[in-house]
Structure formats: structure tokens, C-alpha cells
Amino acid sequence: MAPVAYREAVRSAIADEMEADERVVLMGEDVSQGGVFNVTPGLAERFGDRRVLDTPISELAFTSAAFGAAVRGLKPVVEIMFGDFLGLVVDTLGNQASKYWYLSNEQASVPLTVRSAVGAGASFGPCHSQTPTGLFMAEPGLRLVAPSTPADAYAIMRAAIQDPNPVIVFEHKGLYARKGELDDGGEPGLDRAVLRRAGGDVTIAAALAMVDVALEAAGELAGEGVEADVIDLRTLRPLDGDTIVGSVTRSGRLVVVEEGPPQGGYAAEVVALAVEVAGPLAVRRVTMPDLPIPFAPSLEKDALPGVADVVAAVRALL
Amino acid sequence: MRVTVETPASVERAELARLYLAMARIRSFEDAVMRAFQSGEIRGTTHLCSGQEAVSVGVCEALGPNDCVAATYRGHGAALALGCDPEALFAEFLGRAGGICGGRGGSMNVIDLEHRLLGCFGIVGGSIGAATGAALAAELTGDGTVAAAFFGDGALNQAYFHECLNFAGVRHLPVVYACENNLYGEWTHMDETTAGGRLAQRAEAYGIPWEIADGNDVLAARESAVRAVERARAGDGPTLIEFLTYRHFGHSRSDPAKYRPREEVDSWLARDPLPRLAERLGEQEAEALRADAEREMSAALERARAQAPAAGARTATAGRMR
Numbered sequence: 001m002a003p004v005a006y007r008e009a010v011r012s013a014i015a016d017e018m019e020a021d022e023r024v025v026l027m028g029e030d031v032s033q034g035g036v037f038n039v040t041p042g043l044a045e046r047f048g049d050r051r052v053l054d055t056p057i058s059e060l061a062f063t064s065a066a067f068g069a070a071v072r073g074l075k076p077v078v079e080i081m082f083g084d085f086l087g088l089v090v091d092t093l094g095n096q097a098s099k100y101w102y103l104s105n106e107q108a109s110v111p112l113t114v115r116s117a118v119g120a121g122a123s124f125g126p127c128h129s130q131t132p133t134g135l136f137m138a139e140p141g142l143r144l145v146a147p148s149t150p151a152d153a154y155a156i157m158r159a160a161i162q163d164p165n166p167v168i169v170f171e172h173k174g175l176y177a178r179k180g181e182l183d184d185g186g187e188p189g190l191d192r193a194v195l196r197r198a199g200g201d202v203t204i205a206a207a208l209a210m211v212d213v214a215l216e217a218a219g220e221l222a223g224e225g226v227e228a229d230v231i232d233l234r235t236l237r238p239l240d241g242d243t244i245v246g247s248v249t250r251s252g253r254l255v256v257v258e259e260g261p262p263q264g265g266y267a268a269e270v271v272a273l274a275v276e277v278a279g280p281l282a283v284r285r286v287t288m289p290d291l292p293i294p295f296a297p298s299l300e301k302d303a304l305p306g307v308a309d310v311v312a313a314v315r316a317l318l
Numbered sequence: 319m320r321v322t323v324e325t326p327a328s329v330e331r332a333e334l335a336r337l338y339l340a341m342a343r344i345r346s347f348e349d350a351v352m353r354a355f356q357s358g359e360i361r362g363t364t365h366l367c368s369g370q371e372a373v374s375v376g377v378c379e380a381l382g383p384n385d386c387v388a389a390t391y392r393g394h395g396a397a398l399a400l401g402c403d404p405e406a407l408f409a410e411f412l413g414r415a416g417g418i419c420g421g422r423g424g425s426m427n428v429i430d431l432e433h434r435l436l437g438c439f440g441i442v443g444g445s446i447g448a449a450t451g452a453a454l455a456a457e458l459t460g461d462g463t464v465a466a467a468f469f470g471d472g473a474l475n476q477a478y479f480h481e482c483l484n485f486a487g488v489r490h491l492p493v494v495y496a497c498e499n500n501l502y503g504e505w506t507h508m509d510e511t512t513a514g515g516r517l518a519q520r521a522e523a524y525g526i527p528w529e530i531a532d533g534n535d536v537l538a539a540r541e542s543a544v545r546a547v548e549r550a551r552a553g554d555g556p557t558l559i560e561f562l563t564y565r566h567f568g569h570s571r572s573d574p575a576k577y578r579p580r581e582e583v584d585s586w587l588a589r590d591p592l593p594r595l596a597e598r599l600g601e602q603e604a605e606a607l608r609a610d611a612e613r614e615m616s617a618a619l620e621r622a623r624a625q626a627p628a629a630g631a632r633t634a635t636a637g638r639m640r
Contacts, residue, residue: 019354025458050458054486061450061481068465071436072386074458095441096448104429104437104635105420109638140636165637 001183005128007039007176009150010115013157014040014077018047021075023317024161027053027062028079036081037117063114067097070112070166077161082128083170098141112175115157119172119209120300122189126292128301131208131296133236143167143190144237148211150180152234155177159187159190166266172208193240193249195247202314203247205270206257207233210305214257217310226314236266241273245300248274253282255318258304262287281309284313291317329537335607337379337536341371341592342604342611344395344527347404350615351394351411351425355571359623360411367395369534369566370498372508372591374399376539376561377466377496380547384461386434386452388445389468391426391437392498392565396468400433404514404615410623423627436465443478445469446495450482453493453556464550466494466543472503475518483558487524490555494546495521498533504569505577518560526556533561534591564589 004012018024031055034041041043044052055062061171064077075188080086086093093114100110120129136142143165147153153171160167167190195209197218206214211232218228229247233239254274256267267285275281286305294300348368354360367374374395378387389396397407410417411425414623418430426440438446438454449467452595456463473479474497482546486493495519514520521528527549531542546557564586568575575583596604 005363056484058481058485060447060477063453064444064447064478064482065454065485067387067456068436068448068453070451071431071448072455074455078559085483091441091444092447096437096439096444098636100429100437101638102634103419103423103427104431105418105422106638107419107429107431143637164640255422 001179003179003181004095004150004178006150006153006171006178007037009154009182010039010157010171011043012182013154014161015043015046017158017161018043022123023073023075024077025051025074026077026079027054027055027066029055029057029081031079035079037173039176040079049075059085059088060092062093064096066112067092067110070097070110070317071100071108075161077113079105079161080114080116083116083132084127085132086116086132090135093136093142093166093168094139098139102141102164110166111164112166113160113169114166115169115171116162117173118170119174120293120304121174121209121301123295123297125295129293130258131170133170133266134260137264137266137269141165142237143235144170145190145235146170146207147234148172148175148208148232151182154182156190163190170208176219177257191235191238191240192232193233193235193243195229195243196232197228197230199229200250201227201254202253202317203229203231203251204255204257204310204314205231205244207236207266208259210257210259213307213310217314220307220311221257221314226318228314233266233270239266239269239273241277244270245277248278248281253314255284255286255310255313255317257286257310259305260288261290263290267313282315283318284312286310319494320418331599334595335603335614337375338592338595338599338604339607339611340399341536341595342608343404343586343614344374344398345592346608346611346615347394347407349407350619352567354357354411354619361413362424363571365392365570366567367392369586369590370500370563371395372535372539373496373498373561373563376536377468377494377543379540380543381464382468382547384434385466385547386436387465387468388436388448388452389438390445390470391413391438392470393468395427397428397430397435397438400430400435402428402430402433402435404618405621407441407455408619412622413628414622414625415628416622416625417628431576437573443469443473443476446473446478446482449490449493450486453486453491456488456492457489462551464492464547465615466496468496468498470503471497471499471501471508471512471517471602473497475511483526483556485487486556487526490553492550492553493556494550495556495558496541497558498563499560500563500565502569502578505573507577514576518558521558527560528558528560530560530562533563534589534594536591536595564611
């Protein structure tokens with residue numbers, strides 16, 4: 001099979017689920033024309049305007065409507081154009097969709113998939129560059145997934161749509177053009193991390209575009225004789241404790257790389273989980289500074305975790 | 319658009335009795351809830367709909383067997399009007415295992431899909447989004463159902479209201495927006511919070527037909543709702559109905575409602591929907607129905623009391639397992 005881009009993998013997954021299940025509908029701003037990141041072109045022509053819905057710029061309306069439609073039997077896939085706009089729908093996702101299964105005493109779950117483009121690196125400035133996973137880390141009932149390869153983007157998106165619970169799929173803008181084979185692995189499901197590189201001296205965990213940074217750092221460290229496990233977390237809620245603990249139990253050292261501020265993110269959760277289960281470990285978090293994400297390319301580059309930061313963090317633990 | 323204030327003339331006596339009983343059940347239920355709160359038996363808070371029964375009954379009576387409802391934290395009336403089991407509701411508020419949501423939701427968050435209640439939403443305006451979505455599902459699947467949202471006057475200043483009416487308006491969704499205007503958002507009069515001073519007319523901005531109806535007259539309320547449901551069912555899109563009504567008590571348990579002038583309260587109590595219908599039905603029959611409702615609710619509360627407390631908070635899962 002020819003390699004496909006990450007954005008095409010997302011599109012194929014949505015198309016294949018729409019083909020397989022007529023309850024799946026896609027909603028969002030400009031989605032019939034492909035949307036600003038050109039993820040969904042062609043779906044409206046293929047499935048029609050009753051299954052691919054262009055919405056007003058009205059995130060609360062179409063996300064809450066998707067929630068209500070999901071309770072009534074549809075399986076909506078909602079595109080929130082930029083992850084930064086997820087703040088507009090925290091009530092619907094946090095107070096309604098995520099709680100519905102539990103609050104209703106298990107009368108019904110909410111098969112709602114929200115997908116959103118996140119991440120910095122393209123100078124979109126402080127309100128179009130965030131990866132706001134932290135907004136939802138404390139929402140029982142929500143699944144948060146973050147694919148970093150085309151194969152995962154495909155498999156995780158399909159699993160998210162099939163899942164009976166609300167799922168947020170964080171797609172990284174910087175990965176949309178990344179190409180890869182779709183059939184290079186098994187079904188990842190929604191709750192498994194994956195070891196991208198096996199070392200054993202140190203564990204480096206990361207998600208989305210930070211996986212590349214971690215892998216590059218691991219390559220550099222190997223030149224110094226330090227072999228690293230690199231974990232692609234893939235799922236941020238729940239975290240895959242088995243994979244994380246299995247690795248740190250061998251290595252005794254953990255560095256987590258997160259494209260976000262230092263407080264309240266997945267890095268903190270990975271560290272806490274690892275220490276709690278695996279006992280005393282040497283740990284470091286490599287994150288962005290505790291600041292909004294700046295616009296200027298030089299400022300943004302400086303704020304993003306880089307290979308040198310990860311290498312330095314690992315060295316500090318040796 | 320029209321303002322409905324006149325009671326429809328010819329309604330069968332048996333029909334009047336049925337509607338009266340439906341309202342009396344809600345009144346008796348709420349009275350029992352209030353007593354149980356005052357005695358400390360029910361914890362937390364509650365929002366009684368006493369005085370607003372005609373809206374709950376009028377709107378739910380207008381709906382078909384597969385239509386659904388999203389209501390508010392002041393939703394006991396809607397729940398009962400849809401057929402929810404009063405024992406299971408009492409049990410919910412008492413935190414019992416047999417509660418309608420197993421004691422997980424409480425007074426503000428009742429969900430009963432078997433009776434087409436998508437939920438009573440604890441966040442102001444949440445019901446509007448849920449019903450809009452149910453109507454979207456109806457539109458996309460062509461299943462011919464209609465959804466109704468209850469919400470108060472306070473919700474008209476929420477983003478949910480404006481965004482969803484725009485969305486429903488532009489897609490012509492089969493939804494009835496039932497605004498219960500009881501004049502106060504929490505403790506504050508709507509004149510102090512609502513620009514323009516008009517509620518129903520806001521629908522015009524979204525190309526949505528509106529009506530103002532007497533929310534303390536169950537026949538007028540139902541007639542107005544029937545028109546809206548027919549419009550939705552015929553593919554003519556949403557309607558906003560503003561029901562003029564009044565809550566007999568404060569916003570919630572902690573609110574003694576001292577902000578309301580005595581004369582205003584008295585004038586609304588004089589328009590209590592139950593005595594108004596009793597006048598047409600006959601005092602004697604009304605009294606008998608009221609007694610039936612009292613008995614039913616007392617017995618339901620007794621049975622709920624006898625249930626075991628809810629348990630298992632640490633063994634449940636927040637999501638459905640595949």
C-alpha cells in the first residue's frame with residue numbers, strides 16, 4: 001500500500017466508519033469543503049449533505065447538538081477547527097457528554113467523537129497553537145487520544161468513532177503532512193501506548209509531535225552510549241499504566257516531554273502514575289515555559305521543547 | 319405572532335379531569351419534596367416547580383409517543399408529566415438504590431430515557447442544546463419525531479439559547495423551545511438582567527416563529543404547544559413559546575424569595591393553575607382528584623423511604639465498557 005499522509009488517514013478512517021455505519025455523521029465549520037486543514041475534502045460529495053454538515057461558527061451549538069443527537073442514536077464526529085476553541089464547549093463535554101453514562105445510571109452512553117487540530121510550530125499565535133489536553137484531564141467519562149503517525153491516526157480514529165463513549169481525538173497540525181503506511185501495525189485500540197524505541201537505560205514518554213523530539217533525542221543519546229525506551233503515549237486518558245510502568249521498572253529513570261505548560265498536563269500524570277506504582281524513580285518533565293505560546297517564530301521555537309532539552313534532562317538523571 | 323391568553327372553550331369534562339390530575343400529581347409531589355427537605359430527609363438542594371405545573375403538563379400533552387424532552391433542574395413537573403415513576407423520583411432525591419438514576423444524579427439531574435426524558439439539565443441552557451441535538455437526529459434520520467426543551471427566562475441570556483436557536487433556525491429543526499418565564503432568574507428580576515425586556519420576540523432574529531402563552535392555564539399552554547409541535551412535525555421548523563408563569567416558592571431550597579413584592583406574589587397565587595382549572599371542572603371533583611394525588615404521592619414516598627441507600631461509588635465505571 002502506498003504511504004498516505006496523516007490527514008488522509010484521518011479522512012479515510014472517517015469515510016470507512018461512515019461507510020460501515022449510517023449513524024455516523026460529520027459536523028463542523030467548512031467540513032464539506034475540507035476545512036482549514038484540508039482533512040475532510042470529498043466526504044460531502046461521497047456521503048451527501050445530510051451526513052456531512054457545515055455548521056455556523058457556533059461551537060457550543062453544534063457540539064451540544066451532537067451530544068443530543070448521540071443520545072438519540074446518531075454517532076456524530078465533530079470537528080473543532082482549532083483545539084484552542086475547545087474551551088467553548090467544556091460545558092457540553094464536561095458536564096453533559098462525559099457524565100451521561102454514569103449519571104443516567106447506565107441507561108445510555110454518548111457515542112460522540114470530537115476531533116481537533118492542536119499544536120504549535122506554525123506561528124498561529126497564542127490562541128491557535130495550544131494543545132489543551134489539560135482542560136479535560138480531570139473529566140471522568142471522557143477518553144483523550146493523541147495519534148502521532150498516519151497508521152495510528154487511522155486506527156485510533158476508527159476506534160474512537162466505534163467507541164460508545166465520548167472521545168476527543170487530538171490531531172497535531174505539524175503532523176498532517178507526515179506520510180506513512182496505514183498497515184504497519186495492529187489495531188492500537190484506545191487504551192494502549194506503544195514503545196517506539198527500546199533501550200532500557202531511561203524511559204522517555206511523549207505524545208503527538210513530541211514523539212519525534214523524543215526519538216531524535218534518543219538517537220543522539222545512543223551516540224553517547226545511553227539507550228532509551230521511547231513511549232508514544234497515544235492515549236492520555238486513561239493512561240496506559242502497564243506500558244509506562246513496565247518501562248520505568250526496567251530503566252528507573254523517566255523523562256516526559258509535553259507540548260504544553262508545566263502544570264496540570266499529562267506529564268505530571270505520567271510521572272505521578274509511574275512513581276506511585278514503580279517506586280522511587282529519577283524523573284524530569286520537559287515542557288513549555290509557564291507562558292502563553294508566543295507568535296514570533298523565534299520565540300515560539302524557543303518555547304517548544306527541543307531535542308537538546310530532552311537530552312539535557314536525560315543527562316541530568318544519569 | 320400571537321399571544322394566547324384565552325382559554326379554549328370546549329373541552330370534555332373527562333379531559334379536564336385528566337389534566338387536573340396531572341397537575342395535582344405534580345403539586346402533591348412537590349409538596350412532599352418540600353416537606354422532606356424541611357425535615358432534613360432530602361439533602362442538597364431542590365428547585366420546586368409548584369405554580370408552573372400547567373406548562374409541564376401542557377407541553378408534554380402536546381407531544382407524541384416518540385417525541386422527547388430535555389428539561390431543567392426545575393424539572394420534576396416535566397418528569398411526572400412524561401410518566402416517570404414518582405417512587406423512583408423520590409428514591410433518587412433520597413439517595414436510594416432504586417432512584418431513577420440510582421442516586422447518582424439527584425434532584426437536578428434526572429434522566430429517564432424510557433419515558434423520553436433526555437435529562438433534567440443542571441446547567442442553565444443545557445436543555446436547549448440537548449433538545450436541539452435530538453431534533454437534529456430527527457431531521458437527519460427522518461424519523462418524524464419532535465424534541466422539546468424547557469428552560470427558564472434566565473436561559474435566554476446564555477450562549478446555548480442564542481447559538482442553538484440560530485442553529486435550529488438555519489436547519490429548520492423540529493424542536494419546540496418552551497420558555498417558562500417566571501420573572502426571576504435565580505434571585506433577580508428579569509428586568510434587571512434582560513436587555514430589551516422582551517423574551518419571545520428574540521426568536522424573530524433567528525427567523526423562528528414565537529408565541530406568548532398563559533402558562534398558568536393548562537388548556538392555553540397545551541393549545542400553544544400543539545401548534546408548535548404540529549409546525550415542527552410538518553417540517554416547518556422550531557417555535558419559541560414564552561409561557562407566562564410564576565413559581566410559588568424561591569429559586570431553590572436556600573432562597574426564601576424575599577425579593578418578591580407581596581402584591582406580586584398574591585396576584586400570581588390568584589392565578590394558580592390548579593384552582594383555575596378547578597373552577598371549570600367543579601370544586602368537588604377537583605378536591606377528590608387532589609386527594610387521590612396526595613395519597614399516591616404519600617405512598618410513593620413511603621415506598622422510596624423503605625429502599626436501601628445507594629452504594630457502590632467505587633466500583634462503578636464512568637464510561638460504558640465495550
